[in-house]
Amino acid sequence: MEAPKTYDNFPAWIAILSNLVSLSIYTLGAYILAGFGILFAILYLLYCLWLEVQILRKSCVDCYYYGKVCGLGKGKLCPLLFKQGDPKKFVEKEVTWAQILPDFMVFIIPLVGGIILLVRDFTWLLVALLIILGILAFGGTALIRGSFACKYCKQREIGCPAEQLFGGKEKL
Numbered sequence: 001m002e003a004p005k006t007y008d009n010f011p012a013w014i015a016i017l018s019n020l021v022s023l024s025i026y027t028l029g030a031y032i033l034a035g036f037g038i039l040f041a042i043l044y045l046l047y048c049l050w051l052e053v054q055i056l057r058k059s060c061v062d063c064y065y066y067g068k069v070c071g072l073g074k075g076k077l078c079p080l081l082f083k084q085g086d087p088k089k090f091v092e093k094e095v096t097w098a099q100i101l102p103d104f105m106v107f108i109i110p111l112v113g114g115i116i117l118l119v120r121d122f123t124w125l126l127v128a129l130l131i132i133l134g135i136l137a138f139g140g141t142a143l144i145r146g147s148f149a150c151k152y153c154k155q156r157e158i159g160c161p162a163e164q165l166f167g168g169k170e171k172l
């Protein structure tokens with residue numbers, strides 16, 4: 001059977017897979033930062049949670065997938081926490097590299113922490129964990145979005161500021 005051009009509701013396995021990648025990144029990041037003490041790991045996880053809530057609050061409320069299963073699964077979660085916004089706002093939004101810096105910090109914080117820990121006490125285990133984190137954060141995320149989520153996203157067809165940014169039309 002031919003794959004659809006876009007999904008009105010994504011198959012649940014795509015949402016589960018994309019969340020597994022995100023959760024693996026958060027867990028690995030927290031595990032690495034736990035090298036400084038459990039408090040650092042907890043603060044990092046709270047930061048990840050805050051980021052997820054910001055996405056729901058600022059983007060998902062206005063998204064075509066509000067109330068539906070999107071490729072990242074947040075469309076179903078959003079109505080449990082926030083009222084629906086205005087779909088027109090989603091398209092009109094401007095996303096800049098500066099605005100998505102907090103997303104990159106999910107990788108950068110444990111990377112920097114891991115490097116400091118390596119300088120203090122080198123272990124190959126930590127090197128391996130940092131490599132896996134890098135593969136998940138860049139390769140895993142790119143694979144999920146490029147091959148499963150964004151590829152079949154109806155909101156991308158309607159208009160997606162993030163796609164315009166990654167397409168090279170950013171405003172800083």
Ligand code: SF4
Nearest residue numbers: 060063070072074075
């Ligand atoms: S497609 Fe993106 S913005 Fe829309 S509901 Fe899913 S995660 Fe949120």
